[in-house]
Amino acid sequence: MQGDLALGDVGSLIKVDLTAGSGHIEGRLFTVDPESGAVVMVTGRDRTFYIPRCSITAVAILEKPPPGNLNEIDELYFPWTVEKLESGDWGEVKKKLQAFFVSHRMPIEELGEDGLTIAGCVTLQPPFRTCSSANDIILARVQKLLDSFHEGS
Secondary structure (H helix, E strand, C coil), rough: CCCCHHHHCCCCCEEEEEECCCEEEEEEEECCCCCCCCCEEEEEECEEECCCCHHHEEEEEEECCCCCCCHHHHHCCCCCHHCCCCHHHHHHHHHHHHHHHHHCCCCEEEEEEEEEECCCEECCCCCCCECCCCCHHHHHHHHHHHHHHHHHC
C-alpha cells in the first residue's frame, strides 16, 4: 500500500483507492490499526467504513485536521461519546487534569485557551477524554493515565 497512515493522521481528510478497480472512498480517518493497517473512516453522519489493508492500493491525505478537530469529529459522528459542558466548566476540569499530571511527574503546558500539551508532544482538548500524538509510546502512557483520571473522578 502506498502512503501508509499513522495514528497521528487521525482526523485527516483522506482518499483511499481500493483494489480490483473498485474505485475509491473519501472521508475522515477515524482510526488506523497500527498492526494490521486496517482503516476506519467516516464519510457522512451515518456512514462508517472498515477497510482491511489488503483492500487498499493507495492512500492520499487530502487535508490535515486543524488542532482540536478530533473532538468535532467525535461530536458529529459519535455524539454519545462527547460530554456536553458549558465553556466555563472546562476550566475546572483542566485545572484538575493539570494537577493530576503534575502529581504523576508528567510535564504539562497550556495549549491555547482550552487545550493542554503533555510531555511536549501529546495534545488534549475538551472534553479531555482522548488525546493525540505522533509518538505512539508516550500517547499510550498518557491515555492510560487519562483513563485512570476519569475513573477516579
